[in-house]
Amino acid sequence: MSALSLPLPRPTRRAAFGQVVLNEARVTWRRPQGLIGGLALPALLLAIFSLIPAFRTPDADLGGLSRLSVYVPILIVLGLALIAFYSLPVPLVSYRELGILRRLSTTPVPPSWLLAAQGIVNLCLAATMTLVIVVAGTVLGASAPKSAAGFALAVLLSIAGLFPIGLVIAAVAKTTTSAGVVGRVVFFPLMFLAGLWWPRELMTGALHTLSGISPLGAAVEAIQDSVQGQFPPAMPLLVLVAYAVVFGFLAQRWFRWE
Numbered sequence: 001m002s003a004l005s006l007p008l009p010r011p012t013r014r015a016a017f018g019q020v021v022l023n024e025a026r027v028t029w030r031r032p033q034g035l036i037g038g039l040a041l042p043a044l045l046l047a048i049f050s051l052i053p054a055f056r057t058p059d060a061d062l063g064g065l066s067r068l069s070v071y072v073p074i075l076i077v078l079g080l081a082l083i084a085f086y087s088l089p090v091p092l093v094s095y096r097e098l099g100i101l102r103r104l105s106t107t108p109v110p111p112s113w114l115l116a117a118q119g120i121v122n123l124c125l126a127a128t129m130t131l132v133i134v135v136a137g138t139v140l141g142a143s144a145p146k147s148a149a150g151f152a153l154a155v156l157l158s159i160a161g162l163f164p165i166g167l168v169i170a171a172v173a174k175t176t177t178s179a180g181v182v183g184r185v186v187f188f189p190l191m192f193l194a195g196l197w198w199p200r201e202l203m204t205g206a207l208h209t210l211s212g213i214s215p216l217g218a219a220v221e222a223i224q225d226s227v228q229g230q231f232p233p234a235m236p237l238l239v240l241v242a243y244a245v246v247f248g249f250l251a252q253r254w255f256r257w258e
Helices: 010-030 033-050 067-087 089-097 100-104 112-140 148-172 176-194 205-213 215-227 234-254
Strands: none
Touching: 010 089, 010 112, 033 067, 033 112, 067 089, 067 112, 067 148, 067 176, 067 215, 089 100, 089 112, 089 148, 089 176, 112 148, 148 176, 148 215, 148 234, 176 205, 176 215, 205 215, 205 234, 215 234
16 A cells, blocks of 8 residues: 555544645635625625615515515525535536546545535635625615524525535536536526516416425525524425435536546
């Protein structure tokens, strides 16, 4: 057995993994598509919406909520989707495309550490984005989450349902360009169903049903219910769990380091 293949001692492994996470955080800072899309864009849209007087007044068609209150959950899901569909898969595809993962196989560092490190970095980005949107939205006049436990569960299940979709994108995309294209193809129709252009509260019939079984629509429904003081109903939570299970399985089957 070569020295390169010998397992690292546990303290050394922890320190080495911590360094990998730190390196991935630095890469994210230098190539900030996740920071721009996952954090800056939702915050910018929130600031713009808050300047529109019609967004700050209660609307009977929206159940007495202001459009600003309706859009806070949508913008949270927008940020999560951009992180899941762009920030997570593109670096992984680039590592495979550039042969970085192949070179890692000759070192004691498992290639899976890059996957775990990317997950941690993007989870931190998602948590920061959620906190910024909730706090800024509350300051600007939107409703603060009234069911803290329901809100936390809704956000966690949203992440669990969306991140595996990003891993599937990383699995099927051969290049970073194709990963971006696939991400856009997935992102735009799902964000329509999430209510970015037409709030879910105004959708009717088959469109509302389709929104409810889409991953982003279910995420918006669960988060919106928790914001309004209700624990999220079972249906959107089960939809998110189903996406987590199905796409997690597909990612495990399809993802290859080479």
